[in-house]
Amino acid sequence: MKVERSVRVEDKLFCNRYLVDAGRPHIKVRAHTRPSPQLLALLKACPARCYDLNDKGQVEVTVDGCMECGTCRVIGEPTGDIEWSYPRGGYGVLFKFG
Amino acid sequence: MIEERFDAIVVGAGMAGNAAALTMAKKGMKVLQLERGEYAGSKNVQGAILYADMLEKLIPEFREDAPLERHLVEQRFWIMDDRSHVGLHYRSEDFNEERANRYTIIRAQFDRWFSSKVREAGATVLCETTVTDLAQDAYGRVIGVRTDRQHGEIHADVVVLAEGVNGLLGTRARLRERPKPNKVALAVKEMHFLPRETIEARFNLSGDEGVVIEAAGTISGGMTGMGFIYANKECISLGIGCLVADFQRTGKTPYELLDRFKRHPSVAPLIEGSEVKEYSAHLIPEGGYKAIPQLYGDGWVVAGDAAQLNNAIHREGSNLAMTSGRIAAEAIFQMKSRRLAMTAENLALYKRMLDRSFVLKDMKKYKDMPRLMHTNSQNFFLTYPQLISKAMQTYLRVDGTPKSEKQKSTLKSFVNARSWIGLFGDAFRFARAWR
Numbered sequence: 001m002k003v004e005r006s007v008r009v010e011d012k013l014f015c016n017r018y019l020v021d022a023g024r025p026h027i028k029v030r031a032h033t034r035p036s037p038q039l040l041a042l043l044k045a046c047p048a049r050c051y052d053l054n055d056k057g058q059v060e061v062t063v064d065g066c067m068e069c070g071t072c073r074v075i076g077e078p079t080g081d082i083e084w085s086y087p088r089g090g091y092g093v094l095f096k097f098g
Numbered sequence: 099m100i101e102e103r104f105d106a107i108v109v110g111a112g113m114a115g116n117a118a119a120l121t122m123a124k125k126g127m128k129v130l131q132l133e134r135g136e137y138a139g140s141k142n143v144q145g146a147i148l149y150a151d152m153l154e155k156l157i158p159e160f161r162e163d164a165p166l167e168r169h170l171v172e173q174r175f176w177i178m179d180d181r182s183h184v185g186l187h188y189r190s191e192d193f194n195e196e197r198a199n200r201y202t203i204i205r206a207q208f209d210r211w212f213s214s215k216v217r218e219a220g221a222t223v224l225c226e227t228t229v230t231d232l233a234q235d236a237y238g239r240v241i242g243v244r245t246d247r248q249h250g251e252i253h254a255d256v257v258v259l260a261e262g263v264n265g266l267l268g269t270r271a272r273l274r275e276r277p278k279p280n281k282v283a284l285a286v287k288e289m290h291f292l293p294r295e296t297i298e299a300r301f302n303l304s305g306d307e308g309v310v311i312e313a314a315g316t317i318s319g320g321m322t323g324m325g326f327i328y329a330n331k332e333c334i335s336l337g338i339g340c341l342v343a344d345f346q347r348t349g350k351t352p353y354e355l356l357d358r359f360k361r362h363p364s365v366a367p368l369i370e371g372s373e374v375k376e377y378s379a380h381l382i383p384e385g386g387y388k389a390i391p392q393l394y395g396d397g398w399v400v401a402g403d404a405a406q407l408n409n410a411i412h413r414e415g416s417n418l419a420m421t422s423g424r425i426a427a428e429a430i431f432q433m434k435s436r437r438l439a440m441t442a443e444n445l446a447l448y449k450r451m452l453d454r455s456f457v458l459k460d461m462k463k464y465k466d467m468p469r470l471m472h473t474n475s476q477n478f479f480l481t482y483p484q485l486i487s488k489a490m491q492t493y494l495r496v497d498g499t500p501k502s503e504k505q506k507s508t509l510k511s512f513v514n515a516r517s518w519i520g521l522f523g524d525a526f527r528f529a530r531a532w533r
Binding site: 007009012013015016019038041044045047048049067068069070071073074075077078084085086087088089090092093094095096097098 | 134135136139140141142143146204205206207209225226227228230245246247263264266276277278279282284286288289333345346349350351353354357374375376377378379380381
């Protein structure tokens with residue numbers, strides 16, 4: 001299924017509050033040459049679309065818009081594809097309403 | 099480094115953590131509660147419905163100052179196909195009572211209030227503090243926690259793990275497994291703001307009356323999932339959730355699903371012209387009774403979503419969290435007051451008390467439901483909703499076709515789609531899982 005152009009996740013995330021812990025991402029993708037099926041699933045499953053393919057076809061993560069739901073941890077941590085921690089205290093998403 | 103020793107450390111300031119910390123602090127125990135958000139509630143996401151009965155057991159006079167949105171007078175269940183919904187609505191004047199039974203709430207605001215009660219009761223609440231690990235002794239007994247704030251360990255007789263559905267500590271310490279993709283749902287939600295009068299007119303409400311809509315059907319695209327629409331005072335919480343395993347399998351995206359739900363002809367008029375002020379995502383435990391992990395051990399107990407305590411059929415979770423947190427605290431206090439050690443053997447009392455409560459009785463009742471729903475998602479969330487919609491339309495459309503022919507064609511459409519064996523099998527399996 002193609003991601004519909006009409007849904008712009010960036011616009012959705014724009015109304016959220018974040019305190020980004022610059023230079024200390026709380027999720028890391030294990031270095032790889034070809035992504036596993038689990039890593040590829042994260043491109044679609046992440047509700048903040050934090051995962052993207054770089055020009056070498058590897059999966060990269062940018063955690064700035066992460067809502068800390070844990071979906072990628074559930075999918076990608078068992079295979080060792082990603083390392084998942086919570087951000088340092090006070091950092092990350094700051095829900096106004098929740 | 100905090101040199102002090104605590105009677106109990108509570109990890110997390112959601113429903114379970116606040117209930118546990120409040121209960122122990124009220125009994126005079128020395129409690130430290132740790133929360134990673136900037137304030138209690140800033141990391142917490144729920145629909146959200148508050149169940150008054152369970153909160154009354156903790157704070158009887160909560161209605162005086164708790165930030166409540168609307169008390170619920172109406173519940174709507176919708177079975178949806180792409181262009182229609184078949185609804186079962188229940189509305190009663192009986193729900194307009196002084197001590198209402200259910201309220202909509204906004205978690206960030208409610209939890210902040212709840213946390214103020216925990217502080218008033220005498221607990222030490224430290225926010226902006228992420229617990230990174232449990233401290234264990236050579237025998238594996240939990241003796242405290244390590245955080246990203248203080249160097250070294252903070253020690254306590256017992257640690258209450260109320261760290262939420264995606265709690266890392268229990269897994270890292272090998273006390274329980276990480277939730278599996280087929281045992282948790284990912285829900286995404288938006289907060290749609292509208293003038294109060296507009297919400298009341300669109301939902302047929304007056305004053306602080308409220309309504310919630312729970313919806314299932316083709317909106318989840320054949321995945322096991324549900325949509326929800328909750329009326330707050332000046333905003334509408336609207337969201338949809340499906341099993342993570344289903345997202346993984348189908349490659350559907352959560353935001354596309356949410357936007358399809360919003361565009362549905364039954365939903366779009368309710369939120370037309372609204373301003374979205376937040377987009378959130380959260381996991382929901384869906385594994386039911388069989389997914390409940392070990393609930394206690396040497397120096398620890400686990401409560402709430404972290405213990406997978408969620409009744410997916412009745413959409414109840416926060417009350418199970420609150421109750422399990424309270425019961426854990428009461429069991430701990432019994433040990434404390436009888437000067438007994440916080441060993442697994444003694445803390446087993448928590449599980450026995452939980453077994454006798456509605457929490458585990460309800461979860462046990464529906465123990466076979468998750469498997470049924472998760473393995474037959476195409477039938478329950480796609481085929482049947484489409485058949486029901488077609489049947490209703492055939493029934494209602496007046497076009498000169500004799501009624502007996504209409505009935506035959508409806509029956510035939512069910513049998514063609516599922517076969518007699520399939521229909522009876524589904525009915526039998528559903529009834530058996532429900533009873």
